[in-house]
Amino acid sequence: MIAKGFDLHQIPEQGRVTIIDATFIREFHVKAAPLSASDASPSFIAPAPPHNRQVLDIFLRSQIARLTLGISPAAMWLAFQDWWQHLAVSPGKCTELAGDGYRSLFDATPATVVEADGRFAGAGWRGWPFCHYVQGFKRLERLWEQATSEVAGVAPHHAQVVAFTARQLLDMWAPSNFLWTNPEVLRAAVESHGGSLIDGMLNWRNDLCRQWAPPGSVLSEPPGQRYVPGIDVACTPGEVIYRNDLIELLQYAPQTDKVCREPVLIVPSWIMKYYILDLSRHNSLVQYLVRHGHTVLMISWRNPGAQDRALGMEDYLWHGLFAALGQASQVSGGAPVHAAGYCLGGTLLSIAAAAIASGEYPACVKLASLTLLAAQTDFSEPGELGLFIDDSELAFLDALMWDQGYLDGKQMAASFQLLHARDLVWSRMMREYLLGERSAPNDLLAWNADTTRLPFRMHSEYLHGLFLRNDLAEGRYLAGGKPVALSDIRTPMFVVATERDHVSPWQSVYKINLLCGAPIEFVLASGGHNAGIVSEPGHAHRSYRSLPARSPSSGYRSPQEWLDSAERSDGSWWRHWQQWLSRHSEQVLIGPPSMGQGRTLGPAPGLYVTSGGADVRH
Template sequence: MAKDPADSKDAAAPPTVDATRWAQHMQDIAARSQRLVSDFLARQAADPQVGMSDPLAIGSAFLDMTTQMMASPTKLMEAQLGLWQDYMTLWQTAARRMMGEDDVAPLAQPEKGDRRFKDEAWSENQVFDYIKQSYLLTARWMRHVVNDVEGLDPKTAAKVDFYTRQFVDALAPTNFVATNPEVLRETLESGGENLVKGLEHLLEDLERGKGQLRIQMTDDTAFEVGVNVAATEGKVIYRNELMELIQYSPRTEKVFERPLLVIPPWINKFYIMDLRPKNSLVRWLLDQGHTVFMISWINPDEKLAGKRFEDYMQEGPLTALDIVRKVTGQPTVNAIGYCLGGTLLGATMAYMAAKGDDRITSATHFVTMLDFVEPGDLGVFIDSQTLEMLDRKMAEVGYLDGSEMATTFNMLRANDLIWSFVVNNYLLGKDPFPFDLLYWNSDSTRMPAAMHSFYLHEFYEKNRLKDPGAITLEGVPIDLGKVKVPSYFISTLEDHIAPWRSTYRGVHLYSGPTRFVLSGSGHIAGIINPPNPDKPKYGYFLNSRKPKDPAAWLKGATKNEGSWWPDWQKWVSSFTGPLVEARQPGSKDFPPLEDAPGSYVRIRV
């Protein structure tokens, strides 16, 4: 049974406080706080964005929502009445519990997977149970009210819903000292030491972000690229302004004749596919017998502001195809593209189809959007006013800072990627736990201004990639319908970044044979899900039929246990060619430049 903070034995005799150390703590905190405030005010005075009262058009979206809501006051009154009725019922159930009834069913329960209320006190202590249910009822009411407003255009409705969720998540009782039983216990037992340490963590995060809050999600000192993450053996065999090309050392005596080229996104770094030996996709591919080439993108600065999407295509996969052919002697490859890397792969294959270039034999798309009509929550950030603001920002410095991208992605899962760390780091005063995935997640990258503006406007805002001839790359109008390459699409059920119902549309854009597989979990965990017979996770759905409606595809799909990786290996084996002698990295014309993972991946924001 959970220990009620008010009943703590330690509450009667709190730990002795070292007054001298406490005073020094507070003096240091005051000095650092004053410096941060002064720096913040100076930056605000110099920042042209300060003059923009609503750069993301949030206020105007809620004004539109309020206007439409007032046009139908009856619905609002009905919702308000329903909330008051729920409150009255909650009062009654709480009173029954306080009078000793044990079988009182809760009026509101957290959604499955909501870990905020995992502490036993939220259920066993009547006061905290009441606080929890009151919050859940109010949150449900707020979401219902804003989602029930008629007459809003879809973009405005999506923006209102998204920021309402942000507001609701921020107000959760778990985020405050006085209403979080775990924090109260820790405060009583430590004599408030957790709050002092939490304040120090907050100041450290503000200092690291130069006045902006950069929450430390993991112990960065626990990891080193090339040592205990991104440590699979290989060599960098080529380098240009945008990428290094890594060829990994073979792990089998024989390898497949046709090599494998992997194109990661440049919004993140490639080593999500090479974290640790037990979950490294790169290592697993080598163990299957593939000769793996990996593109490692540069973390660009202002010198590369003018790099275009076409430059990423020419200096990335097209150049890599040339190098792979010269190093291995093989004229064709199997290719994998992850997220934005998959979008680039699709655009590149359309360009190659127009040029009569057939160097890609098979293509695999990890959580890849080719049709952006339903971009999920990211669509909230895609409107003319927001894009205009981003264009101005990028024009000033030459790139979009990686930390801004990271904040956007974290907001898509705010309870897991923001508020859980607020509670752990600032309220409980705990140090972040060392976790390789979160280390990678915090290792963000910049976006060159020219490329990112094109990508946001042409792909997200105007959704032109799916339309034949609507986008021109290097003077060539491209048409995804001309792509005849056999393609494997793997998406994930809970993806907030590339929703599977959008990625599914890609199977109908190519004219070649396609296979669509849906893994459980999200954008990362659903993809980086190695086979583990002892602990199979997530599973995956298969359906050989491909109806236009993604819901119909899922309804007719069969769920399989474990990892989707073996399914992909079985599929790609039709395109690998026979076994040949293993190849060591590099060649006479392309001698190794340095050990993997190379230099570009080490450039941190």
């Protein structure tokens, strides 16, 4: 069968497919059944439709997952069983905990750690009786931390789950969350003659109405937080130059008379809308690159619906990334491409780069450099997100996605809120419902609320193959039916991690140095997973650490050794990256290439952002 333009709905479930896309022809197998048992740890293949006897099981698990936000009660029960049973047969540990608890009741020493907790930073917390509330709460936190750590015999994963759950439950009962135990709330209520409490009640009522309002209605949108793509955000001028059933490819209009010959192709994660990298005019990474003489192209992923449940990682690789690379190569007249991937887009880009380096994939696509932004390639230490990735958790999550056909953006957002409930749930509720204050609207919050969906098969393959089994780092990940190895990559790499990233911890991102033989320039930026990447020049309090790339023969530095040696620079890492791109480009400037080689499909930001994308077809 021949598929032109990558029409996903004409691709069979199995058999040989020939894909034609302007600059290359590629044949690969689409597999619908698991590989044979003789194949060593194959990449995960999404399960076939369930037998009748399994339908009830999947239905029950999916309903439980809806109630528990995808958390497996079985996994949680096993973790606590493991912990308390080992604690019960550790009399020395129990005696120590009892002694510490008894002494803390009579300890009048002020809690020195209170200063570092933003919830209790106000001067009112130092007065009586509020100082005693905080000290008691902090002692209870320390006691639980001792109780859930260093219990002999407990599996590390279970110990971490118990410690995390205990911390989340304690945060619910922090004295800052209640009217009569929060001096700042009481002071605001007195000064406003109760007005702050009335405002808080109105905020709560409005949020409740929005929660139950029909999607798309005026009531469902927070007031003052409407940012329109193409007008308020995603407003760098450009054109859609290519579209298939999975992506739109945007090419941005040049803003200089001469440009670098090599274009920059940006691959965003499909768990978010692309325009986090093209927010407002003052903090758009795309705008920054265009103004510095780069031809920039951006993938805009379509927001899938239930009918797209069978889309897998292979589709995202071939119909998404390789399709865009082929178009970028055409735009540049065959020049190598600077490819940059953010978050999961960076993971996919590293798979593509390894596939190209193996020599088995489109030889006409050449990479001038590879940039990974907050992207993991080794998932053995994924941070707190890994606490909820095990076989039991994925069984419940798979059932939930099978029932819907996708993972909804609101469900995904709820999971992230659970990980950071202190800041994203309890502190926000205190501020909005007790103090009566609303967060000032901004472009980043508006982008974060513009959620996306993840098709069932792709998300299952991603979680099982990458997160659970770490196939990519261990050489088992299959692309086009063949394993790919990151060690084959020799393209110069620029890798950015952020200091406070809870999605892609910087030590985990740093592991690319163990996996890849290419020269790697590693940069550690201040901020978190999103704000650390959207770090425009002129942004206050921004900094980054860096060291020049070392030859692979120079030996390996541990993360701590790198951190001790790295040079700290004030300002944005964007400038550092742009200079690095220039050094890895031919020192020849040319006239800007035509937009889409003279064929465009409409202005940026395109249909897949402005329409939601689920029902848009080319």
